[in-house]
Amino acid sequence: MAESVDAVVIGSGPNGLVAANVLADAGWSVLVLENADEPGGAVRTAEITAPGFRNDLCSAFYPLGIASPVIAELGLEQYGLRWRHAPEVLAHVFPDDRAVLLSRDLDTTVRSLETFAPEDGDAWRAEYAKWQRIRDHLLNAVTRPFPPVRAATGLVRTLGTAEMLRFVRMATLPVRRLGVETFAGEGARVLLAGNAMHTDLGPDSSGSAVFGWLLSMLGQDVGFPVPEGGASSLIDALIARLKARGGHVECGRLVTKVLLADGRAMGVQDRQGGRVRATRAVLASVPAPMLYRELVGVEHLPARLVSDLDKFEWDDATVKVDWALSGPIPWTAPEARQAGTVHLGADVDGLAGISNDLACGRVPRNPFLLLGQMTTADPSRSPAGTEAAWAYTHVPRGKLLTDGSLRRRADRIEQAIEKHAPGFTSLIQARAITGPHDLAELNFSLNGGAINQGTAAIHQELIFRPIPGMARADTPIDRLFLAGASAHPGGAVHGAAGANAARAALAREKWTGGAYRAMTHSINRLLYGSD
Template sequence: MADAVVVGAGHNGLVAANVLADAGWDVVVLEGTAHVGGAVRSAEVAAPGYLSDLCSAFYPLTPLSPAMRPLALEDHGLAWTHAPAVLAHLLADGRAALLSRDLDTTRASLDTFAKGDGDRWAALYREWTAVADALVPALLTPFPPVRAATRLLTRNSVADTIRLARRFVQPTRLFGDRAFGGEGARVLLAGLALHTDLSPDSTASAGFGWLLGMLGQQVGFPVPVGGAQRITDALVSRLEKRGGVIETDAMVTRVVVGNGTALGVRCADGRAVRARKAVLADVPAPTLYRSLVGAGHLPERLLDDLGMFEWDDATMKIDWALSARVPWINPDVAAAGTVHLGADLDGLTRYSTDLTLGRAPREPFLLVGQMTTSDPGRSPAGTESLWAYTHLPHKDLWDEGELAAHAELIEDVLERHAPGFRSLIVGRHVAGPPRLAEKNPSLVGGAINAGTAGVHQQLFLRPVPGLGRADTPVDRLYLAGAGAHPGGGVHGAPGANAARAALARHRFLLGGAYGASMRALNRSIYG
């Protein structure tokens, strides 16, 4: 028995457990696999001596997140480092748009595509710095973000805030065409938007591209010294020092519900764990509602809405151990921790169209990570620990031959942009959608963001039409994973939001204002 049971030891589950432990709660985290960390883990998978991040690798939101900052993970062994440059988008003709934490370097790069684009980028960045400390909390706190939105309006006029909102819902192609004269800045933003599943022509892709671009300009794309695992290790260390317990190989198969209230969980081995105050689930929303809770405890309207739930695109990721640094056709790219390659702006649209039509892109866009460039200890001196991922259609079954062919296509793209790349390979590890899901059940079908980033599944529509909050129709049960607002990314917000909702619910108890208001609101939404 514990005050709270947290299902899943991904970073959101660990953040939630830490917030509850800070409040004096007795917390047990149950992880179904043999490893903690979920998508925030590292291992030597390509070759001995070459450290790879198994999923997430760069963390622009983590240092600024209002969920992560108060945890002071640097006091528990976490340290950050940066590549010399943040990001390069390399085009087939050898030109590259370079994003650097040094604004003058970014400006000079964008000016090579169109004179004045550097100044235009700097103007966007000035807008960002004026509102960032209010905007980031507004994006990451529960919806509606009343306090953060009020702070934002004190920094910005109402008219400017409305214009900012328009930018967030624009397609990247439209915004880039209006804001910049050259291809460099346009393709930089469009590639950043494709860190989600939003094409250059998708509504809201401009918002994601601008957000990541401005974060990259301000704080870079930092990485943990010693690998992504260090974030998980720091969260675990912090939790255990506060008395929290983590159990691995403890697969939860059912949330026990009685009289509309979550009472605890049952594990695959038949063991039951009682939760005195709350159950928090760091699992995908369909997994929580369809598998762990079950239709008998849920409103029909919610189940109908789940039928409209959309996953984000699947992912294929390859890690390489290279005997030397990547021989890029443009030497400037060697300094970038993150590299985009494989397509210009129209190519990004063709790539996205293939995904929409359910076929593996014939010209894949690659997001590449030069990890030794970012953190020299990731591989022996003079070598490179490299990875690349690309998106594939989300589907139930994959032919291994098709995946193997796509892995070769990915290496073809790298060879074109870095002749001699293949000759440097001393080891590689290929993870297609089935393998990603096998190693981490929360990556359903290889989807890494727990649901599309499309506007129809954001804010109060995530994961289904409702509150944009962690609360569920089952009392004392909270969705603490990336399926809840604000979605994917290693910012810890879904976990922290769920923990704070559980604390608020407990303070007011069944008859209090919070419990009564949440039940009334759930009834109005779900019937």
């Protein structure tokens, strides 16, 4: 006899676990099924370099995690989560070893920016004052179901119509243009552009401004914190909270099919043929192409939806190197020594060149590096006097990288760091190299090494994410909800996609079945011309 629960959640990453917790809070029985042997998805920690060094396997710093109202509402501190901060937030090191510093102390950030242009201190204060005025409304707009009517209304009331129009314009700009319009010096401009590069958007990509501005303001406000003990501590807290409410997580169970009947999701089937009945909902924290093509099957979907899926665009692939270091990185730039996050390798023009290489399918010769100094942020990550560090860089999607080419890429990354921190390579006790294929093996959702489950470009955001008209968690299949990062609002560890899916499932319960199905039928006809 098949197992039976109110809801099955596919995937135990942060979105899946947030969804499960929201449903459990409503009194639902919830089972989370995870393919890997341990939970967490792209939020995991292990000793992959040397004993005593705890390296985060994928994501590491969580400005949106600590700021997310979704995660804040869960009260995870009651379940062991503790946030730790490096002395400084972020340093961007220029090719000539000048550096600009982002600090949680506003005066410290301002002093750094003013070394590049005296007037930029006041300009940064003005941007931060704007952020403080709209912070809560904007974070609610980002993390709540689409369309965020209440949050948008709050933004308009706070800013006024004229300033709201200017803010919307800013959100559509390339980050280079935002920097030119707002700041006089290279320091502030490269902070914005470097933070935009946390997505797959370069300085001249439309829409990159809002990502660079948001991460910069978050860094100024809440920093780039890390969970004490490793990224897995966030997952441990989510699971502990879920178990306290009667939910369960089972690892080593790969879901291969969503079971359908009469246009409804009725449960799931795993690789061994085991079935779980879901009496209320199935929530899938997997990329949209995987859900629709592999778990549902295109024969159950409108032809136009399948055609739109063909246009789904993934973000760039990623190569990551983790190190066990015998001491702190000996940066030439003093600003980098106390920063948890370091951007390295280019000014704004250099970032644009790197982005162009990637767009043209070329591996950049001089990579832009996003580097984490984890022991600097959290001393529990490695033995006293040492450093657990990592760096990642992007490579073109689909580029064939052999073990040999990955080693050469890792060597190139180390050479780039050595240039700005003489003696770095002599500190390396051990390293672990993770290529795009390895990332996909670690977590099926990181398809081809794409860490954001789809491009952050403006043509695949908001009402266009993951495909046109599908910004909400509801799918064309009744009782099936998309809960992963390829849904609005996209990548980063904030739990919003999972919470949105859970809220959609709860909202469906408030409708009579016939009324909800009539609404779904109307939406499907509007978007796809059929059910």
